[in-house]
Amino acid sequence: MFTLQGYGPLLLKGAKLTIIVGAGAMIIAILLGLAAALCKLSRFKVAAMLAEVYTTVIRGIPELVLILLVYYGAPTLIQDFAAFMGKEVYVEIKPMAAGILTIGFIYGAFATEVFRGAFLAVPKGQIEAAHACGMGPILTFRRILLPQMWRFAIPGLGNVWMVLIKATALVSVIQLPELMRNTDLAARNIHKPFTCYFAASLLYLAITILSLVFQQWAEKKANRGVRRES
Numbered sequence: 263m264f265t266l267q268g269y270g271p272l273l274l275k276g277a278k279l280t281i282i283v284g285a286g287a288m289i290i291a292i293l294l295g296l297a298a299a300l301c302k303l304s305r306f307k308v309a310a311m312l313a314e315v316y317t318t319v320i321r322g323i324p325e326l327v328l329i330l331l332v333y334y335g336a337p338t339l340i341q342d343f344a345a346f347m348g349k350e351v352y353v354e355i356k357p358m359a360a361g362i363l364t365i366g367f368i369y370g371a372f373a374t375e376v377f378r379g380a381f382l383a384v385p386k387g388q389i390e391a392a393h394a395c396g397m398g399p400i401l402t403f404r405r406i407l408l409p410q411m412w413r414f415a416i417p418g419l420g421n422v423w424m425v426l427i428k429a430t431a432l433v434s435v436i437q438l439p440e441l442m443r444n445t446d447l448a449a450r451n452i453h454k455p456f457t458c459y460f461a462a463s464l465l466y467l468a469i470t471i472l473s474l475v476f477q478q479w480a481e482k483k484a485n486r487g488v489r490r491e492s
Contacts, residue, residue, distance in 0.1 A: 266448055266452065266454070266457065266458060266461060267452045267454075269444075269447075269448035269451065269452060269458070270461075272444045272447070272448055273441065273444055273445055273448060273458075273461055273462060273465065274465075275439070275444065276439060276440050276441035276442070276443060276444030276445065277441045277465045277469070279358075279438070279439060279440045279441070280427070280430050280431075280440045280441040280442075280469070281427075281469065283358065283361050283362055283365070283430050283433065283438070283440060284365075284423070284426055284427040284430050286362040286366065287361070287362050287363075287365035287366035287369065287426055287430070288366070288369070288422075288423055288426060289366070290362065290363065290366025290367065290370060291365075291366045291367075291368075291369040291370040291372070291373045291422065291426065292370075292373055292419070293370070294366065294367065294370025294371075294373065294374070295370050295371075295372075295373025295374045295376065295377045296373075296377055298313040298316055298317065298370065298371070298374040298377075299313075299373075299374050299375075299376075299377035299378040299381060300381075301313035302314065302317075302374065302378050303378060303381055303382075313374065316371060316374075317371040317374050317375065320367065320368055320370075320371035321371050321372070325364075325365070325368055325429055325432055326432050326435065328364055328367075328368060329360065329361065329364045329365075329432055329433060329435065329436060330435065330436075332355065332360050332363065332364045333355055333357065333360040333364075333436045334436075336353075336355060337353040337354060337355055340353045341353055357433065357436045357437055357438040358438055360433075360436060361430070361433035361436065361438050361440075364433075365426060365429055365430060365432075365433070368429070369422055369425070369426045369429070372422050372425075373418075373419065373422050375418075376415050376418035376419055376422060377411070377415055379414070379415075379418065380411045380412070380414035380415035380418070381407065381411050383411075383414040384406075384407055384410045384411055384414070388406055388410070389402060389406060389407065392405070392406045412484050413481070413484035413485050413488065416477065416480050416481050416484055417477070417481065420473070420474075420477040420480075423473060423477075424470060424473065427466070427469055427470070427473070428466065430442075434446065441462055441465060441466070442462065445458050445459060445461070445462040446458075
């Protein structure tokens with residue numbers, strides 16, 4: 263039962279790939295979220311409008327549709343455009359690259375709102391004090407705004423990660439051998455779907471628990487030295 267008739271290591275291997283895909287996608291989501299949040303808060307209307315369009319459109323389209331669009335649709339679109347230009351090219355996107363990029367791009371929209379709220383939560387008086395001390399915009403952002411923003415953003419980013427890691431199950435449709443894909447293979451071969459999917463659910467739960475422990479540690483570290491009102 264515990265080895266799933268020899269398919270237990272396959273599920274563990276899939277869980278490892280799930281974490282890798284999730285971590286890669288989270289890095290992309292954080293970078294996109296930071297950039298889009300700064301655009302939303304900037305005085306440049308074009309940048310703010312583009313960031314608003316990005317978050318609105320991405321949050322309004324199902325994740326599965328975007329994954330299929332990137333993996334199957336993007337190569338075809340590029341090849342058709344090249345053919346229109348009189349050139350013949352062959353484009354193939356690897357499942358892992360498609361999964362990481364697409365999920366990161368999707369959850370970058372959710373991270374945008376987390377970062378925007380975190381930036382707004384930093385007291386304006388500290389920004390004014392930094393300017394009074396002669397700090398320029400870049401130095402103020404690097405020394406005052408960015409370090410303090412993280413303690414407000416970590417809880418929201420933790421929620422984004424929890425949803426993101428479960429969304430990695432969707433990349434099984436593009437044949438990436440992550441946890442859900444390997445679980446399906448095991449269930450079909452040993453004809454025990456409940457046992458296999460229950461084991462997969464326990465692995466996802468284990469990832470979630472470890473993530474919560476790390477999030478609590480990160481929150482405590484980010485709030486060190488912060489005076490709390492009684």
